[in-house]
Amino acid sequence: MLRLRVGLMMSVVVMGVAAWAGHEHIVQRNETLGGIANRYGVSVKTLQLINGLSNPNHLVVGKKLQIPDGSIKQVPHVVKSGESLSVIAANYGLSASKLASYNGISKPNLIRVGQKLLIPFGKAAPLPPLLGSSIIKELNRTKPTRGKWKRIVIHHSATNVDDAENMHQVHKNQRKMKNGLAYHFVISNGSRKAKDGEIYIGGRWKNQFDGGHVKRLQWNKESIGICLIGNFETRRPTAAQLKSLEGLCRYLAAKTGIPDSKITSHKCLHPGHTVCPGKHFSLKDLLKKLAVRRPSS
Numbered sequence: 001m002l003r004l005r006v007g008l009m010m011s012v013v014v015m016g017v018a019a020w021a022g023h024e025h026i027v028q029r030n031e032t033l034g035g036i037a038n039r040y041g042v043s044v045k046t047l048q049l050i051n052g053l054s055n056p057n058h059l060v061v062g063k064k065l066q067i068p069d070g071s072i073k074q075v076p077h078v079v080k081s082g083e084s085l086s087v088i089a090a091n092y093g094l095s096a097s098k099l100a101s102y103n104g105i106s107k108p109n110l111i112r113v114g115q116k117l118l119i120p121f122g123k124a125a126p127l128p129p130l131l132g133s134s135i136i137k138e139l140n141r142t143k144p145t146r147g148k149w150k151r152i153v154i155h156h157s158a159t160n161v162d163d164a165e166n167m168h169q170v171h172k173n174q175r176k177m178k179n180g181l182a183y184h185f186v187i188s189n190g191s192r193k194a195k196d197g198e199i200y201i202g203g204r205w206k207n208q209f210d211g212g213h214v215k216r217l218q219w220n221k222e223s224i225g226i227c228l229i230g231n232f233e234t235r236r237p238t239a240a241q242l243k244s245l246e247g248l249c250r251y252l253a254a255k256t257g258i259p260d261s262k263i264t265s266h267k268c269l270h271p272g273h274t275v276c277p278g279k280h281f282s283l284k285d286l287l288k289k290l291a292v293r294r295p296s297s
């Protein structure tokens with residue numbers, strides 16, 4: 001599956017830029033992707049994307065890597081089932097209109113499975129997709145109620161070891177919340193039964209129910225609640241959690257039209273009421289990442 005995708009990717013890259021102008025590098029024993037990237041003056045992300053390497057630590061001795069020489073300006077993406085143009089664009093950090101115009105698409109609703117799109121990038125490294133295809137597929141099963149969602153509120157669980165299933169039980173049985181899990185999404189830190197960065201889609205999102213994560217009724221009606229597992233008063237969120245959060249925010253913004261200015265944290269929405277999501281969670285850093293729309297030029 002991976003080999004097929006790489007093969008397809010390479011042939012499309014070659015077609016897309018007329019000729020492959022880069023070098024080829026054969027991975028030697030004890031080499032790392034970082035070391036190879038350094039040697040050729042390219043970024044690790046660029047090598048990953050061009051060579052279809054999802055895990056930079058899984059490098060096989062003898063593998064041929066394509067090294068771009070600066071003339072590569074785009075990489076291909078084959079449309080998979082359940083993907084829309086706006087979702088694909090958001091996952092690469094592009095606007096849907098930019099991606100549509102780059103590919104000469106006048107009707108963004110009419111893309112089809114198997115269609116090849118070209119993802120442009122500028123001088124900076126391209127952004128590899130933030131979310132995996134399986135979670136995108138799962139997210140696509142829910143159609144957000146039009147006009148309902150006005151903001152995204154980020155929380156922490158204030159517990160370092162927990163998972164969504166357990167939180168659901170606690171909210172339902174101890175807090176007596178009829179719909180259980182008060183948040184729409186939970187992003188794991190790898191404790192208990194979930195993987196680090198794993199996104200759990202709660203029943204309230206699947207059913208488009210109000211949240212139960214903030215104090216006022218009106219806020220709960222119109223706010224999407226995302227909870228990251230961890231106590232961020234004492235430790236930082238993991239890198240995988242932050243990547244998933246960025247991907248999820250981009251996805252939800254693309255689907256609901258929520259602007260970045262309405263992506264907030266619990267304590268920013270309700271000052272003086274809570275320290276959630278803790279002093280080690282930086283909303284500013286998240287908003288900075290979300291503001292990058294590559295390529296901007």
Ligand SMILES: [Zn+2]
Pocket residue numbers: 154155156213266274276277
């Ligand atoms: Zn909170």
